[in-house]
Amino acid sequence: MVNKPSHNEEAYFANIELERRKKRQDEQERKKSNMLPNMQMKCPKCDRELVKSIYLDFTINKCEACKGVWVDSERLDQLTTKNS
Numbered sequence: 001m002v003n004k005p006s007h008n009e010e011a012y013f014a015n016i017e018l019e020r021r022k023k024r025q026d027e028q029e030r031k032k033s034n035m036l037p038n039m040q041m042k043c044p045k046c047d048r049e050l051v052k053s054i055y056l057d058f059t060i061n062k063c064e065a066c067k068g069v070w071v072d073s074e075r076l077d078q079l080t081t082k083n084s
Contacts, residue, residue, distance in 0.1 A: 029059070043068055055079075 041050045043063040050061035050070060058079060061070040071079065 041070075044070070 041061055042048065043050055043066060045068050046063060046066045048063055048065040050063055053060050053062050056079065058071070058075050060075065062068070063070070
């Protein structure tokens with residue numbers, strides 16, 4: 001007879017895995033930002049400097065001039081899954 005994990009056990013281990021992934025993602029983002037500390041991104045639309053902002057626990061880049069919002073593809077996927 002095989003014992004299946006209870007719902008609480010599954011939720012517990014799912015939460016542990018989620019925390020590990022978030023920690024790994026945070027470390028990767030920290031390393032990425034440390035690699036290019038002085039490089040300022042420019043808006044692809046109007047060529048003005050982008051300003052980093054926080055939206056739903058994610059770092060995004062906003063253009064104050066044209067009001068464009070720019071995110072990398074990983075963050076876009078995370079934002080769309082978080083909002084659905």
